[in-house]
Amino acid sequence: MKLPEFTQFKVKHIALITLTAGLWMNTAHGQRFQRPEPKLDPMVEKIIAEAKGNSQLENLAFELLDVVGPRLVGTPGMTKANEWALKTFEKWGIPAKNQQFGEWHGWERGISHIDMTHPRTKSIAGTQLAWSPTTKGKAIEAEVITLPEIKDSLGFRQWLPNVKGKYVMISMPQPTGRPDANWKEYATPESLAKMQSNRDSLNRAWASRIRATGLSPNSIPSVLEDAGAVGILTSYWSMEFGANKIFGARSHKVPSLDISLEDYGILYRLAEKGYAPKIKVETSSKHLGNVPSFNTIAEIKGSQFPNEYVILSAHLDSWEGGSGATDNGTGTIAMMEVARVLKQVLPNPKRTILIGLWGSEEQGLNGSRSFVLDNPDVIEKTQAVFNLDNGTGRVANISGSGFVHAYDFMGRWLSAVPREYTKDIKTDFPGSPGSGGSDHVSFVAAGVPGFMLSSLSWDYGSATWHTNLDTYDKLVFDDLLHNVILTAVLTYKASEEPQLVNREKRLLPAGPDGNPGTWPAIRQPRRSGVGY
Missing domain, CATH: 3.40.630.10 (Zn peptidases)
Structure with missing residues (x-):
């Protein structure tokens, strides 16, 4: 599901009722009155x-x-x-x-073994994305590289042969693994502002790096695998200690792996500073047809x-x-x-x-x-x-x-x-x-x-x-x-209830364009699919 609707809750319609201990408040009419304690329905007592x-x-x-x-x-x-x-x-x-x-x-998930083998040995916290292709149970060791800073899509195409035989990192490295609430509780105001400014700058720079490829973010994995990459590495941090969002793979031939924030950061820093890190990956998921x-x-x-x-x-x-x-x-x-x-x-x-x-x-x-x-x-x-x-x-x-x-x-x-x-x-x-x-x-x-x-x-x-x-x-x-x-x-x-309730719909307010609001239309479901 998407984020819960109550996070977008705004009091802007005809009536708002707040149920409080012993009170019903009708804020639309400015009335407040005591609601007497009713005798409990025997069926409600049984339910409880x-x-x-x-x-x-x-x-x-x-x-x-x-x-x-x-x-x-x-x-x-x-x-x-x-x-x-x-x-x-x-x-x-x-x-x-x-x-x-x-x-x-x-699709059936199998094991996900991910280990850094160079410049030192380390078990990497990560997992296959949903519907990811597999290494077919083989351990594939290769160097890890990052998306480069390039000028435009021509530069990206000229760089593309470099991915052959490599694992490619396509997510922005996070400047901090601490959630904002943690920073706000302990950091000085100056330190918090500095971190947020740094993160905003990194976000803008990374968005520019992606745009320069001439591709949408969802298209990049398939282009990389077609150019010979052996795997796609991502890290979708959820702004909470230890939490990454795990969605579906966008690759079709090579494994897509989500790596924990800090392990992703280690690999990224090593690659950017010229240490040519290597990882060994073994996955054994199965594709089962429709x-x-x-x-x-x-x-x-x-x-x-x-x-x-x-x-x-x-x-x-x-x-x-x-x-x-x-x-x-x-x-x-x-x-x-x-x-x-x-x-x-x-x-x-x-x-x-x-x-x-x-x-x-x-x-x-x-x-x-x-x-x-x-x-x-x-x-x-x-x-x-x-x-x-x-x-x-x-x-x-x-x-x-x-x-x-x-x-x-x-x-x-x-x-x-x-x-x-x-x-x-x-x-x-x-x-x-x-x-x-x-x-x-x-x-x-x-x-x-x-x-x-x-x-x-x-x-x-x-x-x-x-x-x-x-x-x-x-x-x-x-x-x-x-x-x-x-x-x-x-x-x-x-x-x-004695009868079916009245289904009358309200008239919806005009949208930002000034046109009358319309009731949502019935949408056709997807009755077959792959991945998303």
Whole structure:
């Protein structure tokens, strides 16, 4: 997924409600009044008792993150995750199926051994990028060189023969491995300003170096491999201690490797100062041809309105630098646990509750977009979609996604949740429809009230979002339990609503060009692909 929407949150629409302990504040009208403590709905009491007394969150996290592991589309890990989810739902007595929506180039990660062999011996911290070509299990030793400072694309073409038989570094070396917060806490103002100025200068110089090649950054790897390079070295630092973002390879014939910040820096400094460093690389990933891509769909059948739906939404796939813990293992296990709790205490809801664990979200919301197009009858009769997908924190923000009456029906449903779980939530009604970022927007584009349950940061953007540090140890189970209770109560209330809610859309403000705002269009998914 992209960075969470709440990081871009701005209060600029018709109404803003802040839920505080014992208070509802309507800032649009300047009113503040005491909300009396309501008597708790007996079903809400049962939801809380089941969620707290029999929580399966830690076991689900262990099984998904430690046993299954990362879930890159097209890999055996994703297949195992679909199968695991299916068996888990069926164990709980919740019918489920894996619905194929497309296929993807298959790839299976193998070992990544990277060692510096000259001018000294050192094990290098790094890994293959997703879908990277392989050394076929052979150890390939070669010199490491950097992209040169050249005048223009002609100079780049004249230099290009130098890459033959070499590993080529194509990322800017970072001047510091300390995150900005660390500098701000300990550095003198003068030292901080000096570092930031130095980094800005390096960024400008590196951007100029890339432009001079006449190529886009994504095109450079294939040009280098065609010229005879034996491998591509990158380092995509995430501005946090020890964190690198791990995405997909842009090479097609030789391995692409992400190297940790400091090991990349060592190699870069040695190469720039004439020491001709060498590394030995051995990788053994496998390319598996095209493999099917699935959404896992589970169902708690409605008793009164079986053909009307409330959808619990989370994407099951992940990048695979870590184990996909906070993106989106947290959303997956929380929504699965919501389903388990509701099956225990509300086995016959009025409306059908669907649980959609989407595939290939990371490549463009492909699973949820496919579901929207492939299931028009469901889309026509969906009451609401609740989506979890930005980390391990407690839900802190909910937008009305541009639906005029969200203030009314979401307000009623939130009122049923004990204030312990809503007191710190900020809501923006009616808000605006999202144009990307996570799976709820697939439904919003189709006119379905879809709501991103946006979480507290826990340094998600820098520490775990698509990084090698997105692992089990970053989970905060108390916050996940909080989200399970909140989502379960919202789902219960949405399922029991007497009628389908009003889907009227707000008129969107004009854009910077002065043209009227338009509702996001339904976008076609990618139903087949390689890499990105």
